[in-house]
Amino acid sequence: MAHRCSPPFAQVAEQDGKIVDVDEKLQMVEIQYEDGSRHSFKIGENYAANISGGFHTDQSMVLNGFKEGQKFKKDDVLFYNPKFFEPEAGTKQVIYKLGLTASVALAEEDLTLDDSSFITKELSEKLAFHPTLTRDISIDCSTTIHEIVSIGDEVSSKTPLLIFDESKMSSGVADQELAELLKNLNRAAPKAKHAGKIVKIECFYQCAHERMSPTVLKVVKKAEHEANQQAAFASHTNNAYKFPKPSNTKMGKLNRVGTAYLTPDNVIIRFYISHKSNLEIGSKIIYDSSLKSVVGMVLDDTIVAEDGVTKVDAVMGWRALQARIILSPLLCGVSAAILEALEKQVKEKFFT
Secondary structure, eight states, X not given: OGGGOOTTSEEEOSSSEEEEEEETTTTEEEEEEXXXXXXXXXXXXXXXXXXXXXXXXXXXXEESSOOTTOEEOTTOEEEEOTTTEEEOTTXXXXXXXXXXXXXXXXXXXXXXXXXXXEEEHHHHHHTOBOOEEEEEEEEETTOEEEEEOOTTOEEOTTSBSEEEEOOTTOOSOOOHHHHHHHHTOGGGSOBOOSOEEEEEEEXXXXXXXXXXXXXXXXXXXXXXXXXXXXXXHHTTSTXXXXXXXOOGGGGTTOOEEXXXXXXXXXXXXXXXXXXXXXXXXXXXXXXXXXXXXXXXXXXXXXXXXXTSSOEEOEEEOHHHHHHTTOOXXXXXXXXXXXXXXXXXXXXXXXXX
16 A cells, blocks of 8 residues: 555655665655665654645654665655554565454444444544644734744633734834733734644745844744755755745745735734544544444443453444445454454463
């Protein structure tokens, strides 16, 4: 599967080569192929947009066990997304992982009517994901910013992302008393509207740095610092064009960023806010890759089978299974139970 993907899911070596440089802090890797060409890749966090869902998800990539200076062969998997793949033991390949293993019982209950099912809190947390929502704030390039959140800050929906003053009387010097006053003015202290953790801050603009106020320029330079470092890291590689330096010209004639309008006189600051979302009531879940279900209840209590040992993670209806006319869940479920029992017997007989 990895050989049919591209970043941010997987990257396969096109030729024999070696890992030239690994910058752990910058999360960048440089490789060199046998033909002498060099290429740079970004690993770590990558907040890809989910166009239909209206949010971003972190599609990180990690090195597949390679170290700086280590050689690799053609068709080795160099990087992979741990949300979709895991390393194959003894090789430099990866295995596609479709989901996680859970014990599912079939029973007719009030909560298993039609395609409904119920799960335990433990499974709900195992199936959690971290959607990242964005908040765009448009300010004039001459604005004085008194306060602004930083990457890593935890915010509530009512937390001001920044406190600013667009009046021409502002001296550009942060004043605590003035900042407290501006907190009460909604237009000068826009709220986050989403609860979570600030994971990224971006700036979009068409105006030159010289036209920005000192406080706005400081925010812009801080937001662009990592991108500038990445551009410098990749500057001598064959794919340097993928890591351009931020500038006012990159926006071109674009007049809109998300729902905010971009003009030659404003700067749009985009805040990425990530939070944990467990599988809750009303969420969709798929059993054995083919049985779509809706979660009707999340139980705080643990469910245990009749043997008093086996933990049950979810319960869905037998009739719902039959209505799909699908045999694979039964075959997979019974086979998995037999293999687990066999594994225990082998361990007890040969390894204890």
